[in-house]
Structure formats: C-alpha cells, structure tokens
Amino acid sequence: xxxxxxxxxxxxxxxxxxxxxxxxxxxxxxxxxxxxxxxxxxxxxxxxxxxxxxxxxxxxxxxxxxxxxxxxxxxxxxxxxxxxxxxxxxxxxxxxxxxxxxxxxxxxxxxxxxxxxxxxxxxxxxxxxxxxxxxxxxxxxxxxxxxxxxxxxxxxxxxxxxxxxxxxxxxxxxxxxxxxxxxxxxxxxxxxxxxxxxxxxxxxxxxxxxxxxxxxxxxxxxxxxxxxxxxxxxxxxxxxxxxxxxxxxxxxxxxxxxxxxxxxxxxxxxxxxxxxxxx
Amino acid sequence: xxxxxxxxxxxxxxxxxxxxxxxxxxxxxxxxxxxxxxxxxxxxxxxxxxxxxxxxxxxxxxxxxxxxxxxxxxxxxxxxxxxxxxxxxxxxxxxxxxxxxxxxxxxxxxxxxxxxxxxxxxxxxxxxxxxxxxxxxxxxxxxxxxxxxxxxxxxxxxxxxxxxxxxxxxxxxxxxxxxxxxxxxxxxxxxxxxxxxxxxxxxxxxxxxxxxxxxxxxxxxxxxxxxxxxxxxxxxxxxxxxxxxxxxxxxxxxxxxxxxxxxxxxxxxxxxxxxxxxxxxxxxxxxxxxxxxxxxxxxxxxxxxxxx
Ligand SMILES: Nc1ncnc2c1ncn2[C@@H]1O[C@H](COP(=O)(O)OP(=O)(O)OP(=O)(O)O)[C@@H](O)[C@H]1O
Ligand SMILES: [Mg+2]
Numbered sequence: 255x256x257x258x259x260x261x262x263x264x265x266x267x268x269x270x271x272x273x274x275x276x277x278x279x280x281x282x283x284x285x286x287x288x289x290x291x292x293x294x295x296x297x298x299x300x301x302x303x304x305x306x307x308x309x310x311x312x313x314x315x316x317x318x319x320x321x322x323x324x325x326x327x328x329x330x331x332x333x334x335x336x337x338x339x340x341x342x343x344x345x346x347x348x349x350x351x352x353x354x355x356x357x358x359x360x361x362x363x364x365x366x367x368x369x370x371x372x373x374x375x376x377x378x379x380x381x382x383x384x385x386x387x388x389x390x391x392x393x394x395x396x397x398x399x400x401x402x403x404x405x406x407x408x409x410x411x412x413x414x415x416x417x418x419x420x421x422x423x424x425x426x427x428x429x430x431x432x433x434x435x436x437x438x439x440x441x442x443x444x445x446x447x448x449x450x451x452x453x454x455x456x457x458x459x460x461x462x463x464x465x466x467x468x469x470x471x472x473x474x475x476x477x478x479x480x481x482x483x484x485x486x487x488x489x490x491x492x493x494x495x496x497x498x499x500x501x502x503x504x505x506x507x508x509x510x511x512x513x514x515x516x517x518x519x520x521x522x523x524x525x526x527x528x529x530x531x532x533x
Numbered sequence: 534x535x536x537x538x539x540x541x542x543x544x545x546x547x548x549x550x551x552x553x554x555x556x557x558x559x560x561x562x563x564x565x566x567x568x569x570x571x572x573x574x575x576x577x578x579x580x581x582x583x584x585x586x587x588x589x590x591x592x593x594x595x596x597x598x599x600x601x602x603x604x605x606x607x608x609x610x611x612x613x614x615x616x617x618x619x620x621x622x623x624x625x626x627x628x629x630x631x632x633x634x635x636x637x638x639x640x641x642x643x644x645x646x647x648x649x650x651x652x653x654x655x656x657x658x659x660x661x662x663x664x665x666x667x668x669x670x671x672x673x674x675x676x677x678x679x680x681x682x683x684x685x686x687x688x689x690x691x692x693x694x695x696x697x698x699x700x701x702x703x704x705x706x707x708x709x710x711x712x713x714x715x716x717x718x719x720x721x722x723x724x725x726x727x728x729x730x731x732x733x734x735x736x737x738x739x740x741x742x743x744x745x746x747x748x749x750x751x752x753x754x755x756x757x758x759x760x761x762x763x764x765x766x767x768x769x770x771x772x773x774x775x776x777x778x779x780x781x782x783x784x785x786x787x788x789x790x791x792x793x794x795x796x797x798x799x800x801x802x803x804x805x806x807x808x809x810x811x812x813x814x815x816x817x818x819x820x821x822x823x824x825x826x827x828x829x830x831x832x833x834x835x836x837x838x839x840x841x
Contacts, residue, residue: 266611266612266639266640266641266686266687277603277604277605277606277607280607280640282637282638282640285634285637285638285640286638288634288637289623289626289634289637289638292626292630292634293623293625293626369624370619370621371621371623373587373617373621374621374622374623374635375638376587377585377587377610377613377615377617378610378611378635378638378639378686379607379608379610379611379638379639379640379686380607380638380639381606381607531587532587532588532589532606533588533589
C-alpha cells in the first residue's frame with residue numbers, strides 16, 4: 255500500500271478572476287450546480303414528483319371540469335379562449351415557480367442553518383457569488399423540469415394555441431430563475447421555522463389571486479395594483495401571451511420585471527452568504 | 534530565512550467589544566510546522582479562520598502567500614487545505630464523492646480529481662468505504678476523510694484545527710505519520726491542539742495563546758528550557774497534609790507548586806531533590822521524578838484554574 259501522497263504540480267488551475275468580482279466570484283458556479291445534481295441521488299423522488307402533479311391536478315379539475323361549465327374567457331386584449339387554455343399558462347407559470355421555490359427555500363434553509371455545506375464550500379477557492387449562482391441554477395432546473403412536463407400535458411390536451419408557445423420554455427426559465435433567486439435571497443435572512451412559514455403565507459394567496467383562474471379586472475383597482483406588483487402575475491401574463499398567441503410589446507415589461515428580480519436576488523444572496531460565512 | 538508564507542502583525546479580531554484575538558504577531562516559514570496552543574476560548578480557531586481567509590480581521594496586518602486575504606480570498610484559499618475544528622463534510626454525498634466534489638470547487642478537472650480522490654482514500658485508509666454514506670462513518674473515519682479532503686488541491690499550507698481530537702491512539706499515530714510525510718514533502722503545517730505530546734511531536738515552533746494574546750513563542754524544547762526546569766518531582770502526602778508539608782520543603786528545587794492533590798518541585802536534578810525531601814523526614818505516599826514537558830510550560834503560562 256502506498257502511503258505517500260503523490261504531489262501533482264498545478265492541480266488547481268490558475269484562477270481567471272475578474273477585476274471587480276475577484277473576491278466574490280471565481281467563475282466556478284458549475285461545481286456548485288454539479289454538487290446539487292449529485293446530491294439529488296439521495297433525495298426522495300415521491301416528494302419531487304408531488305410538486306409536479308399539483309398544477310396538473312388543478313388543470314384537470316378546474317380546466318377540464320369547471321371549464322365545461324364556463325366555456326370561453328375573454329383575455330385582457332379581447333381574445334376569446336377556452337377556459338382550460340386560459341388557466342393552463344397560469345398553471346405553467348405556477349409549476350415553474352413551485353419547482354424553483356422547492357429547492358431555494360426549505361432546502362436552502364436547512365443547508366444554511368443545520369448543515370455546514372456553505373461553510374465548507376466557501377473554505378475553497380469558490381466565492382459567495384459562485385455559491386449563489388450555482389444553488390439558484392440548481393433550483394431553477396427543477397422549475398424547468400416541472401414546466402417541461404406541464405408543457406407536454408398542455409400539448410396533449412391541445413392547450414397551446416399558437417406557435418409562440420415554444421417561447422414559453424425560455425420564459426419559464428426566466429420565471430424559475432427569478433423565483434429561485436429571490437427565494438434564496440429571502441431564505442438566507444430567515445432564522446426560524448416561523449419565519450419560513452411566512453413564505454407559505456405569501457405564496458398561497460399569490461397563487462390564487464394572480465389572474466390564475468380569472469382576469470384581475472374583477473378586483474377593485476387598489477387590489478389590482480397589489481397583484482401587479484407581485485411576481486407571479488407577471489409570470490402568468492407573460493406565459494399566457496405566449497401560449498395563446500396574444501402578443502404585445504407589453505410582454506417585455508414582464509421580462510424586465512424578472513430580470514430585476516434575478517439581479518436583486520443574486521445580489522442579496524451573495525451579500526448574505528458573505529456576511530454569514532466570510533465575515 | 535526564506536520569505537514567510539504567513540505573516541501576521543498585530544492581528545486583531547473583535548466581536549462587538551470583545552477581542553477574541555488581541556493583537557498577535559507571528560510568522561510562519563515555508564515548510565515549517567507551526568503550532569497554536571492555548572486554553573479553550575483563547576482565540577485559536579478565530580486565528581485559524583482569519584489565516585484561512587474565511588474571516589476578516591478587525592485590525593492589524595495579515596499576509597498569506599504574499600497576498601492580503603481581504604482582497605484575494607479565493608486565490609489564497611485555492612492554495613490552502615483546511616481541517617476545521619468541527620467536521621463539515623457533505624452529508625448528502627458519499628465518501629468518495631465528497632472528495633471529488635470538493636476538488637471540483639477548486640476547479641480541478643474531473644478526470645484528475647477522480648484519480649486524486651482514489652489516492653486520498655488510500656492515504657486516509659478509507660478505500661473500502663468509498664461508497665459509504667458519511668453518516669455511517671465513525672468519528673475517527675470522518676476526521677480522516679476531512680483531512681483527506683483538505684489535501685485534494687495539493688495545498689501549500691495545511692491548516693489543522695484540533696486534527697486529532699476524538700481519535701483513538703492508533704488513529705492519532707497514523708495521522709501524525711501522515712502529517713509528517715506531508716511535511717517532508719514540503720507542505721507548511723499550521724495546527725492547533727490540546728495535546729501537548731502532539732505539539733511536541735509535530736511542531737517545529739509554536740506559540741502559546743491565552744485570551745487572544747501570545748504568551749510565549751519558541752520550539753518545544755526551547756520553551757521547556759525557558760519556562761520549566763529539566764525535571765519535575767511529583768510527591769503526594771494526602772490532601773490534608775499537602776499544605777502543611779509545603780512549608781517544610783521550602784527551598785528545595787527551583788520552584789515549588791502546591792496543588793490540592795500533590796506538590797510539584799521543579800528542578801534540574803529530580804532525584805537529588807527527592808532524597809533531600811526524604812532526608813528531612815517527610816515520607817511521601819507516592820513520588821515520581823519525570824522529565825519536564827510542554828504541559829508544564831502550558832500550565833505555568835496559562836494558569837491551572839478554569840476561568841471561563
Ligand atoms: N462568531 C462569534 N461571535 C462572538 N464571539 C465569538 C465568535 N466566535 C468566537 N467567539 C469568541 O471568541 C473567543 C475565542 O474563540 P475561539 O473559537 O477562537 O477559541 P479557541 O481557542 O479555538 O477555543 P477552543 O479550544 O475551545 O476551540 C471565545 O470567547 C468565543 O466565545
Ligand atoms: Mg477552537
């Protein structure tokens with residue numbers, strides 16, 4: 255048995271560090287993402303799948319069931335669409351959100367407070383921005399996976415009404431990225447289980463009221479403003495525009511909203527990781 | 534002397550008003566094995582974390598491999614191996630994957646890191662546990678895995694915070710052997726320990742820290758020479774009589790220390806002092822002449838009582 259350890263020259267590649275992000279970013283978030291993927295081998299697949307089925311069940315019960323009573327709905331721009339095709343894009347946005355939130359909130363909470371995962375990572379040449387980006391990318395993958403599954407279900411029921419529905423896939427990535435990013439940022443400031451419950455407390459009403467099942471024009475203006483400030487509404491409107499083919503330049507606002515959400519989430523997650531593990 | 538790989542001067546870390554590390558200065562030369570000794574709460578781990586570039590200093594200067602950790606954290610950490618006081622292995626990954634993933638954090642290519650992982654498993658004698666879950670390992674095995682993990686990037690400096698706490702004697706000796714080999718290969722070692730024999734075995738030079746300040750510095754032999762005598766006589770008279778006897782043996786040896794259970798006489802010739810005690814008609818229940826150790830130095834410098 256050999257007991258001396260061969261030393262290999264230059265095992266660690268010279269860092270190509272950027273001038274401004276040098277101390278927080280090593281350009282190696284894929285190692286963090288790779289770690290996340292490897293760790294899923296030990297995760298419980300039933301829990302993973304249950305998150306996917308929730309929006310599918312809503313689609314079947316409300317879209318097909320309730321839809322047979324409602325018939326068609328008039329969208330914001332005056333287009334008439336079958337009820338199932340009206341709520342399906344909203345549920346697609348929801349499945350992207352659910353998937354992204356799953357890993358970026360509770361899982362991150364446990365890693366932050368009970369595991370020492372990030373402490374270990376940040377003792378290497380990796381920086382807090384690598385950790386934030388890698389973990390968020392991992393979380394958004396689940397959102398994307400749920401959404402792709404949901405898209406297939408939609409296609410099966412003929413609920414993609416226009417070719418632009420294909421663009422819903424990149425849109426879904428954007429939405430999942432936004433939720434994962436903000437979800438991790440918020441979670442990184444949470445210290446107790448009670449605080450984590452607040453996230454659920456916000457998520458449920460957001461799910462129900464964000465023009466998911468009916469247009470928000472049914473609400474008084476004040477209520478509409480609140481809903482329009484929340485991220486899910488932007489996701490719903492963006493995807494609905496794409497899958498129903500009801501396009502307008504206004505959709506770009508939603509894209510911008512998510513770009514901002516991603517940026518804010520990344521900045522605060524990085525800041526927080528730095529304060530917790532590198533102070 | 535070649536240029537130091539670690540230079541700390543007036544290094545200070547404060548938590549609010551409390552100075553956990555209070556203006557310590559030291560240098561570590563390349564290839565040297567440097568120890569930090571000190572009682573609980575002395576500031577050893579805090580110092581190690583600053584040297585490991587995961588904790589920012591409040592004031593003072595610190596240079597690791599010529600770089601300032603405040604500005605070059607990732608580059609410094611790329612060349613360090615860190616064994617923290619409490620294991621922080623990745624519990625969601627298996628043993629071998631722990632090494633591979635850790636190597637990937639350093640940006641080591643997949644193929645190289647796989648080979649490295651197998652070498653390290655061999656080195657840590659964990660090859661047959663490659664596929665185990667981390668939780669299924671014993672405490673000592675986890676420790677060995679943590680040390681193996683710290684070596685994945687072939688570090689220039691290895692930081693070991695109480696590396697052998699919780700290990701059985703066999704595992705400790707194996708580990709000392711491994712650390713010795715690394716030292717021979719030119720790795721700089723910085724370690725903290727509560728085991729004085731470990732410090733004597735492994736450290737070329739050490740500092741004794743207490744309440745965030747350096748109390749003494751030198752090689753183990755030099756410290757013993759400076760702060761203790763060559764030998765120590767330990768005599769017991771029973772706990773009631775100790776104090777009374779203490780008066781009668783005044784003047785014997787260089788220094789006398791009266792403890793609740795025994796009396797210590799520091800001297801360069803222990804046997805001579807012991808016969809002097811017996812000549813004075815005092816009959817100790819037990820007596821022992823031993824060589825002075827680092828432990829004597831440690832206790833002298835940091836006091837015997839437990840002040841928390
Ligand atoms: N994050 C922190 N916030 C506040 N105080 C801290 C923090 N970390 C350490 N301290 C304090 O700093 C002092 C030094 O702690 P440190 O862990 O460096 O001691 P140590 O020498 O490693 O002790 P031990 O031998 O018990 O490991 C202690 O009084 C500790 O309570
Ligand atoms: Mg400590």
